[in-house]
Amino acid sequence: MSNQDKTIVVFTATGAQGSSVVDSLLESGFKVVALTRNTQGKGATALKMKGAQIAQADLSDVNTYKDTFKGAHGVFINADFWGIYAAQDYNVEATTKxxxxQVTDAMKAAKDAGIKHVVYSSLDENTQAPHWQSKADASKWASQNDIPITNLVMTAYWENISNFKLIQAKDDGSYTLLLPLLDDTKHYGVPVCQTGLWARTAFENPDKWIGKDIYAVTGEETTSEIASILSEISGKKVDTLHLTKEYFHSEAMKKQLGEEMWLNWNLFIEKRITRDVKASLDAAPGAWDFKTWAKNDKGIKELLQF
Known part of the structure; x- marks a missing residue:
């Protein structure tokens, strides 16, 4: 079966991950049904102009999307922990549940509809960060219930640096990188704008990737190395916070970050995950490393004024 004969249903199609997946699949000739809650928004309109079929759906309600699975070959599933977290009044236990x-409902519906391949945006287990563990638990459920799944294991988005303005100007014309990590902490990262490169690889090679994990990561620079690269490409001096482990573990830091985000950064400091950057890049030819991403990111250019 050629790509042109395969329809892929994509959740969160106007989001950071979903829009990239839609773009990459369309470029490879797949038919795409893009699911979104707002079919009249700018994001949906842009995807429609590129050739995607737009359908209104909400991952929280299986009845809004199950009909879109009929006749489809594959499904890309990505759940929004943070949106659910806010809706659940920031109750971690209720959010993870x-x-x-939501994810298992979608997987059940996909299996019932005869979907041949599910690519699921997941994360590592045993990190002690609930928003990582909930995704890992859904992956385990899929494996235990014969879902034809490929786990697309993500990591930190490079875009978080620009989206959350983690670069601050100082009075002397220099800048501070506000990543709450130690100088020698490896920050495994990926340009979320290129998520589709890995999803496409999985959908194009089901015999290789069904039942396997495909990792999306393009860099493992330390905090100091990230600051150095930002200095190099901008011509501006960028320094780190020079955090100590003692201060990171202080109550002041935990209060500043909030428990969930403190746990997120702590898993990097405590080295609870690892990544094979070369293997990931081999699976996604053309994916940007950190330096290339930073040169191309509009937000970085605005923050560092270059």
Whole structure:
């Protein structure tokens, strides 16, 4: 079966991950049904102009999307922990339970519809960060219930640096990188704008990737190395916070970050994950490393004024 004969249904199609997946699949000749809650928004309109079929759906309600699975070959599933977290009044236990329900409902519906391949945006287990564990638990459920799944294992988005303005100007004309990590902490990262490169690889090679994990990561620079690269490409001096482990573990730091985000950064400091950058790049030819991403990111250019 050629790509032109395969329809892929994509959740969160106007989001950071989903829009990239739609773009990459369309470029490779797949038919795409893009699911979004707002079919009249700018994001949906842009995807429609590129050739995607737009359908209104909400991952929280299986009845809004199950009909879109009929006749489709594959499904890309990505759940929004943070949106659920806000809706659940920032209750971690309720959020993880709800996220797993939403994902497993979608996987059940996909299996019932005869979907041949599910690519699921997942994360590592045993990190002690709930928003990582909930995704890992859904992956385990899929494996235990014969879902034809490829786990697309993500990591930190490079875009978080620009989206959350983690670069601050100082009075002397220099800048501070506000990543709350130690100088020698490896920051495994990926340009979320290129998520589709890995999803496409999985959908194009089901015999290789069904039942396997495909990792999306393009860099493992330390905090100091990230600051150095930003200095190099901008011509501006960029320094780090020079955090100590003692201060990171202080109550002041935990209060500043909030428990969930403190746990997120702590898993990098405590080296609870690792990544094979070369293997990931081999699976996604053309994916940007950190330096290339930073040169191309509009937000970085605005923050560092170059």
């Amino acid at each position: 709800e996220e797993i329900r």
